[in-house]
Each structure stands twice: as structure tokens, then as C-alpha cells.
Amino acid sequence: MNIQGPGNHDSMTKVFQKKNISNEPVKTSFFNGKKDEVTLSARYTILEMATEPVVNQSTNSITIEPDKAYSLGEVNGKPLRFRLFQDGGFETNFSLRLSHDPETSVGKPVTAYEANAAKIFDSYSAEEHRQENRLMGRLMHLLQVADGKISVEQFNEYKSAHVASTQELLVAMGIDINRTFAINGVDFSLENGHLKRQ
Amino acid sequence: MKKVFMLLLLLTIIIFPATTFASTYFDAGASDPSTIWVYGTETWSQAGYWDLTTDTQIPDTAVVDMVNEGYNICYNCGMNYTDTHVGLFNSAGQGYYVESSWWYIIFVGEKVKQKWSTQFWVENQLVGSRGYIQPVLSFRWVDSTTGTAGVTTLNADGTAKTETIKIKESAEQVNSSDAGSYQEPIN
Numbered sequence: 001m002n003i004q005g006p007g008n009h010d011s012m013t014k015v016f017q018k019k020n021i022s023n024e025p026v027k028t029s030f031f032n033g034k035k036d037e038v039t040l041s042a043r044y045t046i047l048e049m050a051t052e053p054v055v056n057q058s059t060n061s062i063t064i065e066p067d068k069a070y071s072l073g074e075v076n077g078k079p080l081r082f083r084l085f086q087d088g089g090f091e092t093n094f095s096l097r098l099s100h101d102p103e104t105s106v107g108k109p110v111t112a113y114e115a116n117a118a119k120i121f122d123s124y125s126a127e128e129h130r131q132e133n134r135l136m137g138r139l140m141h142l143l144q145v146a147d148g149k150i151s152v153e154q155f156n157e158y159k160s161a162h163v164a165s166t167q168e169l170l171v172a173m174g175i176d177i178n179r180t181f182a183i184n185g186v187d188f189s190l191e192n193g194h195l196k197r198q
Numbered sequence: 199m200k201k202v203f204m205l206l207l208l209l210t211i212i213i214f215p216a217t218t219f220a221s222t223y224f225d226a227g228a229s230d231p232s233t234i235w236v237y238g239t240e241t242w243s244q245a246g247y248w249d250l251t252t253d254t255q256i257p258d259t260a261v262v263d264m265v266n267e268g269y270n271i272c273y274n275c276g277m278n279y280t281d282t283h284v285g286l287f288n289s290a291g292q293g294y295y296v297e298s299s300w301w302y303i304i305f306v307g308e309k310v311k312q313k314w315s316t317q318f319w320v321e322n323q324l325v326g327s328r329g330y331i332q333p334v335l336s337f338r339w340v341d342s343t344t345g346t347a348g349v350t351t352l353n354a355d356g357t358a359k360t361e362t363i364k365i366k367e368s369a370e371q372v373n374s375s376d377a378g379s380y381q382e383p384i385n
Contacts, residue, residue, distance in 0.1 A: 088307055089292055095304070100291045102245035102315040110240045110319050118283040121295045130300070137264075137303035144307065150342060162264060162301045 045113075046083045046093050047120075055174040061182035062173065064143065072139065073172035075131045078124070082136060090140070094124050094132045130162075135172060137163035145195065146183040156194045166195055224256060226335040229316060235330045239323055248314045248335050260310045260341040267316060268299040268334045275329035281321040284331065289313040301338070310339045 049069035055062055064070060064084060072080040075094075082092045091097040096117040110118075124132070141163070145155045155166075167177060167190060175181050177190045180198055187198035229246030236243035250256060267286050271277040279298065286304075287293030289312040294304045316333050 087290070087292075089305075091294075095294050098285055098287070098293045098295070100285065100287055100293060100317070102247075102287060102291065102317055105242045105317065106244055107237065108242050110242060114319075115240070118295055121283075122280075126297060126300075129297070133301075133303055137306065140303060140306045149307070150340075154342070160264075163303070 045096055046081055046091055047096070049083065051081055053174075057174065059182065060176050060179060062175065063184055072135055073174070075135070076125075076128050078128065080132055080135065082139075084143075090136070092132055092136060093120070094129060095121055134162060134164040135169055138166060138169040139173075142166070142169065142183060142195075145188075146186045152195055152197050165193065166190060167193055224310065224337040224339055226250060226314070226337060229333050229335065233330050233332050234316065234318070235328060236318060236320060236324075237328050239320055239327075241319060243318045243331075246316045246333055250311045251313060253311060256310050256339065257341040257344055258311060259343040260339045262305040262308045262310055262337055263340045264301040264303055264338040265305050266299060266301045266336040266338075267296050268336070269316075269318075269331040271331050272329045274325065276322065276325040277320060277329045278322070282318055282329075282331070283320070284316060284318040284333070286335075287315045287317070289315075310337055 046069050051069045051071045054064065054070040054072065066084045066086045069081050069083045072082055072092075074080060080092060080094065082090055084090045085097070089097060098114060098117060100114075121129075137160075141150070141155055141158060144150045145152055164172075170177050170181070170190065180187055180189050182188070189196050189198055226248045229248055231244070231246060234244050234246040265286065267284065269284055271279060271282055283295055284298070285293045286296050288305060288308060293315075294302070296302060296304075314335060316331075316335070318331055320329060
């Protein structure tokens with residue numbers, strides 16, 4: 001499994017990046033197997049959003065804001081991108097978020113968007129999804145520390161094969177771990193693999 | 199082998215009360231209904247629900263760390279895992295496709311005590327135009343308010359029980375990890 005920093009060429013950005021993004025709802029043919037088009041109700045998927053660099057190299061800092069798409073390096077040579085939603089959820093280009101009403105959708109045809117989301121999900125191997133999950137898991141924990149939702153101690157004690165190490169994540173994002181770095185305005189350093197608030 | 203298992207079981211019991219970071223496991227069991235049917239291709243199935251809103255075993259402030267939906271499919275119906283797409287949703291109707299029996303961080307930080315649901319659809323033609331899945335949902339959740347630690351396993355009816363097979367699996371994984379501060383989710 002190769003993990004590379006975001007300095008590499010993000011080919012998917014070229015494929016999916018749209019120009020002249022406005023606030024108007026977008027109609028797009030998501031799924032070649034479907035004849036219909038789907039209206040996204042003024043909501044763009046991460047596939048259509050321009051990616052912003054997650055790391056400011058000059059300040060060695062990360063600033064992540066909701067509703068912006070960021071690059072999180074590569075998984076097995078494939079660009080990994082993510083966005084946070086205002087409600088705290090997130091999606092990646094490996095796994096799009098679905099919006100769904102189970103009360104009313106029973107027996108209803110799968111929409112083009114839902115079919116395409118499944119197609120995208122299936123286009124990545126199980127191992128690629130697991131690596132995506134590992135990186136996103138550690139990132140979400142890191143953001144929780146920066147937001148004060150969990151302590152640095154709790155963060156450092158958390159270990160799981162399902163979540164990447166702090167160093168692995170920071171390197172994947174392009175952070176220089178040999179010096180102090182900032183996450184959403186909070187200064188940290190990494191000492192012997194442990195996060196330390198400055 | 200039995201001695202090894204008993205040792206690991208003992209380790210689990212001893213280790214968990216000393217854990218400082220909440221690393222609790224909650225098995226929500228089968229959904230209601232426990233068998234979820236679909237009638238046709240490329241249409242959404244019935245919904246299966248796990249209503250955890252009134253579960254007294256979970257702290258009100260507990261949030262999701264990881265979630266795992268395992269599901270059996272009906273092979274006799276012509277189903278296969280490749281053509282079966284299962285979505286897991288929170289009470290707001292937001293969700294993701296999940297593969298069976300893998301731990302995801304997709305709902306990390308969300309309140310555990312809510313009404314979860316699952317639905318699926320299939321791409322391929324089914325025998326008799328119908329098929330089903332039988333899902334079991336599991337949560338690894340954390341509660342920083344109480345900072346509690348331990349393994350909590352509940353049955354589908356909400357009663358608190360310790361299920362031997364889950365403990366065995368947990369114990370094996372505790373043994374292979376940094377057991378003093380961490381409980382690997384059951385996989």
C-alpha cells in the first residue's frame with residue numbers, strides 16, 4: 001500500500017473539477033447506465049469540487065473548513081480527497097455520502113446518484129477502502145483534539161489497526177513532523193510518535 | 199487451547215476496568231425486522247432499524263467511534279455480495295455504503311443513542327424477484343464524560359448480557375495489542 005504526500009499530481013481533480021461553480025443546483029449525468037439525470041439540490045459532491053491543499057507548507061499548518069474539498073495524499077496511487085460537512089459528517093471520493101429517507105424510499109427505484117455512489121464505492125478495493133478509513137479515522141481524531149473534544153492524552157492512547165498512526169497521517173498530508181505544526185490554529189509537535197500540545 | 203482462552207478471558211476482565219480511554223463495544227444485534235426483504239432489482243429494500251434512543255446501557259453522551267454492519271445474504275435468492283449494495287444511515291437519513299463486517303469510522307463523533315437504519319438494493323436479477331439480508335450492527339463508542347472503559351455487549355432485545363464468543367474474540371485481540379490502553383474492535 002503506497003501512501004504519498006499531496007504534492008503529487010491529483011489526476012482525479014482534473015477529471016472532476018468543474019469550472020464556474022455557482023450556487024445554482026447542478027444537473028449532471030452521473031451514471032452512464034442510467035438515462036435519467038439527477039438534480040443535486042444545490043449540493044455538489046466531492047467529485048465536482050476543486051481541491052484545496054490541506055497543508056500550508058510555509059507555515060506547516062493545516063486548516064480544514066467545512067464544505068471545502070482537500071487532498072489527503074494517495075492510497076495505492078489513487079488520490080484521496082475529503083470534505084467535512086457543516087453537520088460534522090464527511091465524505092471522501094472513495095465513499096460518497098448518501099441522503100435517504102428510509103420511510104419513503106422502500107420499493108422506490110435507486111436514483112442515478114445512489115447507483116453512481118455504489119459504482120464509485122465498488123471501484124476501490126477492500127484494502128484501499130481500509131487504508132482510506134485508517135487515514136480518515138486518524139484525521140477525525142486529530143480534529144477532535146484541535147477542537148478540544150478529546151484530550152491529547154486520550155488521543156495518544158488511542159491505537160487501532162483500523163486507524164493510521166499520527167505520523168503516518170501527518171506525513172501523508174505533507175506536514176513536516178520535525179518541527180511544530182498547527183491544526184486549525186492549535187500548535188502541536190510530534191515527539192516519539194506522540195502528539196504534544198505547544 | 200482452552201487454557202489459553204481462559205487466560206485471555208481473564209486478561210480482558212482485568213484489563214478493561216483499568217483502561218483510561220473509553221473503548222467500549224456495543225453490539226446492537228439484529229435490526230427490526232431482523233430479515234430485510236427486497237422485491238426486485240435496483241429498487242430499495244425494506245428498512246431495518248436499530249432504535250438505541252432509550253437504551254439505558256449506553257451513556258447519553260456516548261459518541262460513535264466505529265461502526266460495523268455485518269450481514270448475511272440470501273444465496274438461494276440468487277444474491278451475491280458483489281451485486282448487493284447495503285447502506286447504513288443515521289436518524290437524519292445520512293449514510294454510506296458499507297461492506298459486511300468491516301469497522302468504519304464513517305459516523306465518528308455522532309451520538310450513538312439515535313435511530314439507525316439500513317437498506318439495500320441489488321443489481322442482478324433475483325430468483326423469484328426477491329431477496330433478503332440479515333444484518334447485525336455493532337458500535338465501538340466512546341464517552342468522554344464518564345471516561346468509562348470496558349466491553350459492553352447487549353442482546354438484540356436490549357438486555358445486558360455477556361456473549362462468550364464476542365469476549366473470546368476480544369480477548370484474543372487484546373492479547374495481540376497494547377492492552378493497557380486499547381481495545382481492538384471485534385472484526
